[in-house]
Amino acid sequence: MNRETDVLVVGGGATGVGVARDLGLRGVETVVVERNGLTGGATGNTHGVLHSGARYATSDPESARECIAENEVLREVAPHCIDPTGGFFAQLPEDDDGYFERLRNRCRDCGIVAEPVDVESVRRDRPYLSPETERLLRVPDAVVHPFPLAVANAVDVREHGGAVHTDAEVVDLLVDGGEVTGAEIRRPGATGTETVRADHVVNATGAWAGEVGSLADVEIPMRPSKGAMVVVDYPPVDAVVNRARPATDGDIVVPHDSTAVLGTTSEAVDDPDEYPKEEWEVDLLVEKAGEMVPDLQTAPVVRSYWGVRPLFGGEASEFEAGRSVTRGYTLLDHGERDGVSGFTTIVGGKLTTYRLMAESVADHVCERLGVDAPCRTAAEPLPGRDDPDALRSALSEFEPLPPAEERPSDARRS
Ligand SMILES: Cc1cc2nc3c(=O)[nH]c(=O)nc-3n(C[C@H](O)[C@H](O)[C@H](O)COP(=O)(O)OP(=O)(O)OC[C@H]3O[C@@H](n4cnc5c(N)ncnc54)[C@H](O)[C@@H]3O)c2cc1C
Structure with a gap:
């Protein structure tokens, strides 16, 4: 060469x-x-979410604005690499009511179309969502194939x-x-x-x-930071499901063909090539995802993988x-x-x-x-x-x- x-x-x-x-x-x-x-x-080691920016709207509005702008650009120039699944933020009983409202307002400030939707009618089409779901915010998240x-x-x-x-x-x-x-x-x-x-x-x-x-x-x-993801054999999930609370471990479920990808953790690592891939991360992700989508607690785990944030x-x-x-x-x-x-x-x-x-x-x-x-x-x-x-x-x-x-x-x- x-x-x-x-x-x-x-x-x-x-x-x-x-x-x-x-x-x-x-x-x-x-x-x-x-x-x-x-x-x-x-x-190649992400959830593959084409973020709407809602995930960052309360903590980093500048990133949120970048995400929604690029989300719209990529849907135009690369629709063949994207599944326009849509997404939801789901509030469960233990989640702070005020966060849901803040999220909704910050999304509006950042130009992200985020609308509260009726939980019962969404659950009629998507019975996989927890019956404990209290509120849902629909956002233009999608899935991107890297x-x-x-x-x-x-x-x-x-x-x-x-x-x-x-x-x-x-x-x-x-x-x-x-x-x-x-x-x-x-x-x-x-x-x-x-x-x-x-x-x-x-x-x-x-x-x-x-x-x-x-x-x-x-x-x-x-400051490299590792994140685990778990692939579960579970076809019903058809939209990105985020937990409506400040970002923490185990707050996202992403549909990929007939599987659901559960994410993620965030742990500092010294070396992006050599770091522990730990069982507790997998267990935690299954447990937390199961709060939003109960069937995920018993669905077969296909594999797990890790990525390192730059x-x-x-x-x-x-x-x-x-x-x-x-x-x-x-x-x-x-x-x-x-x-x-x-x-x-x-x-x-x-x-x-x-x-x-x-x-x-x-x-x-x-x-x-x-x-x-x-x-x-x-x-x-x-x-x-x-x-x-x-x-x-x-x-x-x-x-x-x-x-x-x-x-x-x-x-x-x-
Ligand atoms: C757990 C996790 C989940 C994520 N989920 C999402 C998500 O759902 N949506 C989203 O938008 N973002 C997500 N991200 C963020 C996203 O993955 C990264 O920000 C983005 O992929 C970084 O791309 P990059 O090209 O900068 O880096 P990389 O993809 O890491 O590319 C760097 C490349 O450099 C190569 N390289 C290193 N050293 C050398 C060398 N000496 N010579 C030649 N090549 C070299 C490496 O092999 C590597 O391929 C996630 C990140 C993590 C860790």
């Missing part, structure tokens, strides 16, 4: 392929390198002259006179490394951003210095921040807001490269929307990794 390109993006999650697609549509040639398979990091979404982005990267390489790990960054000029890439089983030289390098490695930053002697404080752990001063684009995600210009030019890191955010994050990065990189071209990803359909064949071969080429427990005992892939 020894080559030269305009921009090298490290990380093949939604953010990385999103950045590369955005740049490609602006005429900037981009190469993506991903050490595992596409979506092998947090992107793998076809990432593949659609990757296909467009190629169509615009770029490349996407999986099983390609960045093991060193080339730094020349205070400027990052490329990277050394290692392939499994290969002797030696390959070199990609680029005018700009984007670090989109999520929870691993600190490790990649250290290759250019740049410190990126991350949370930025920088000081408040980093945000105040304007380096945080919003509280939802953070863009670090290492030229300004660390005196290492040609290098940008993007961390945080959500799968739902990947396109917006990518737009911020692409705006920034284009400014640095002197490229004057507007972002087109909010209006340009992703490959596969109008022509399902456009994705068919790429989907099998980038085939996702099997579930963790079926993989060989390679820590990276577990």
Whole structure:
């Protein structure tokens, strides 16, 4: 792969392929390198909720506004990667009445259509909801499928002259006179490394951003946080069901085909590759989900999996210095921040807001490269929307990794 390109993006999650697609549509040639398979990091290990933003409306209205805006954009440009299931926030007897009202008001303030609905009539169609349900708020949550979404982005990267390489790990960054000029890439089983030289390098490695930053002697404080999810064989659930209370463990149930995904926990971890996957997390999720949907307590568990949130752990001063684009995600210009030019890191955010994050990065990189071209990803359909064949071969080429427990005992892939 020894080559030269305009921009090298490290990380093949939604953010990385999103950045590369955005740049490609602006005429900037981009190469993506991903050490595992596409979506092998947090992107492939989420609940797959296309958030309406309601989940963040009381705690982080800025993120909530971003979510509803991107929810609407993605329904237009990528409907083939989305199931428009809708969602509910369910209040149970032990939940605070005042929270439901606050949630409803904050949703309105953030532009999220959230309407209280009659519990009995909803339960007639959805008897799986607990008979103890006291109030329900309907919100425009949906389900997004991260793998076809990432593949659609990757296909467009190629169509615009770029490349996407999986099983390609960045093991060193080339730094020349205070400027990052490329990277050394290692392939499994290969002797030696390959070199990609680029005018700009984007670090989109999520929870691993600190490790990649250290290759250019740049410190990126991350606070990785693991979250468990449990897949249960239970076809009836047909909408995202959230608990109407402040965010805590075990407050969401997400329909995926004939299964329900129960989430999640939130525990700080030291190493995003090596952390305990604990039985108590699985038990807790089944118990808590069962409060909203009682049948889930006895439905067969198919498997459990974990993801690691790419949370930025920088000081408040980093945000105040304007380096945080919003509280939802953070863009670090290492030229300004660390005196290492040609290098940008993007961390945080959500799968739902990947396109917006990518737009911020692409705006920034284009400014640095002197490229004057507007972002087109909010209006340009992703490959596969109008022509399902456009994705068919790429989907099998980038085939996702099997579930963790079926993989060989390679820590990276577990
Ligand atoms: C438990 C959990 C549930 C979530 N649920 C949702 C949800 O329902 N909806 C939602 O919107 N968001 C959700 N999120 C958030 C969402 O998953 C992430 O914010 C988003 O996927 C991050 O994408 P990313 O591309 O930035 O990072 P990642 O997907 O982690 O991508 C980073 C990539 O970089 C690669 N990489 C690392 N080091 C190197 C290297 N040296 N060389 C090459 N490649 C490298 C990794 O292998 C990885 O694939 C959830 C997160 C968690 C943890």
